[in-house]
Amino acid sequence: MAYGFSLDDVAFLRSAAGRAALADCAALPLTDASRITDVAAVRRSVGERFAAAVLETVVLRRKSALKLVDADSWLFTGDALQQASATAVARHRASRLAGRDVHDVTCSVGADLVELARVASRALGSDVDRVRLEMARHNASAASVSVGVVQADALRPVSRDTVVVADPARRDSAGRRTWKPADFLPPLDELVDAYAGRALSVKCSPGLDFAIAPWAEEVELVSLDGHVREACLWRGLNTGVSRRATVLRSDGTQWTVTDTEPDDLPGSPPGEWIVDPDGAVVRAGLVRHYAARHGLWQLDERIAYLTGDTAPPGVRAFRVLEHGPYSEKALRATLKRHDVGRLEILVRGLDIDPDALRRRLKPRGGAESTVVLTRIGRSPVAFVCRAERIPSEGSPEA
Known part of the structure; x- marks a missing residue:
């Protein structure tokens, strides 16, 4: 405990x-x-x-140290550290509020508040927990940022004319994760009602059913180093965007795709590459928009794997060596022909256990390969590929 x-x-x-x-x-x-x-x-x-x-x-x-930058002199509680946003994610979210007056109404130990204070015109933090507030005060001082800190219930507004930032706790009294917005602390609907007419930024789990938040003008999914970290529900920024995917890397690079971009795709046979879009793109429902940006198309309109003759920069993509209808017998023969011994199996759209299949295939060669198993229409298809890291634009390898 x-x-x-x-x-x-x-x-x-x-x-x-x-x-x-x-x-x-x-x-x-x-x-x-x-x-x-x-x-x-x-x-x-x-x-x-x-x-x-x-x-x-x-x-x-x-x-x-695994998620926060320059926090080696900070104070935490275990729960507060677990819920805190990684610095890169908090910094990105704060950047969207640069120059605004901001009130973090669930500031906890101040991980988000510190990043807001770096760019906001003024930053206020509040929480019901006095211990966490004192930790937030200490952490802001350690980070050399100026914030106001007050004890207040998030459902009882103590500020006016600020953007309201919130990160409701998503665990019940027994510490179990909850997916019901009514069980958040504070409850999501009550939080939104308490700040009617105010600009809002609410951090949520990326697995949330966004249909339960009709008030959100924009839903943003954010990933860091290939892992989807959070969803953020925005109101009052007037961006004209309904869905956004933001992909961050620890090296400081990032990119964004939104639903305002084109999503018209050609219908073509499989190309030279298979591309598995970042999870933030998939979760935000922006696979077609991402594909259109990079000249790709879908193998199947209901499956997120993309294909094309050129892979996008900065991704791990799969160069197709051979493909055809999937059967275990045919795949075993293909792997033997390519002398494959080290095998990665990716599956989407088929009921196949990759680990169990790998044990049955018993690859014994000296080469390494990735097999992508999916379907086109109703037909299962196997792509035998070589995984490659595509250099980012502007890198020495590009």
């Missing part, structure tokens, strides 16, 4: 003695094997009263 921080814990951790204790303990291994020794060392350093808070903070800071 996660440690429950108190206001006294936060005050100690922010003090000179607390900072010294955290620095002393930062070098501890904190493994299962060293647990008893580590706990004893921390208790000797800071005493029984604050040992658990120091240990938990060191552990959480290490975990934060």
Whole structure:
């Protein structure tokens, strides 16, 4: 069970003695094997009263490095860190509100609030949890940004004429993930009603049924390094966009496709490449728009695999070596002919277990290949491919 921080814990951790204790303990291994020794060392350093808070903070800071940038001196609770947006995602969302007055009504420990404060005209954060608010105050100071922080219920507005940013908690009282917007904290409909007529930015799970949010003028799906991280429901930005997919990379590159772009595609046989669009594009329903941008077309109008004679820049695409009707016997013969031993199997539109199929195929050659199994119309098709990373535009390899 996660440690429950108190206001006294936060005050100690922010003090000179607390900072010294955290620095002393930062070098501890904190493994299962060293647990008893580590706990004893921390208790000797800071005493029984604050040992658990120091240990938990060191552990959480290490975990934060996987998603947050320059947060090695921040304070967290376990739940708050788990829900916090990765820095690249929070930074992108904040960039869309640059120059505006912004109020984060569920600011928690301030991961989003800090990024908003970097670009907003003014940034205010509020939360019902006093411990998290004090952590947010500390984290904003550590990030050298200016924010206002107040204790307030998100359903009781305490600001006017600001864009309202919210990230409702999506777990119930037992810690189980919930998919019902009525069970969010605060409930989604109540949150929207509380800020009628106000510009809104609400972070949600990418698996949310967006039909339950008819008030959202734009739904944006965001991925980072190939993983879909969140959906953001926007109101009041007046972009003319209904659906947007934003693809971010840790190297700082990014691109966006929207439903305002053309989506007319040719009907042609399979080309030289198979392309699996980023998950944000698929989830946003923008596969055709992405394909049209890059001169691609669909293998089947109901399946997200794309094909074409040129692969888009900056993606992992599959150069087609051979393709034909799928049968296990025919595929085994094709793999043997290409001397395939290391095999990746991708499946879409067919009821096939890739791992079980790989065991049955027993590839034993020296070459590496990717097999894409899908259907065109009602016919199952197998593409034997070579996976290639296409250089991004402007890279030395391009």
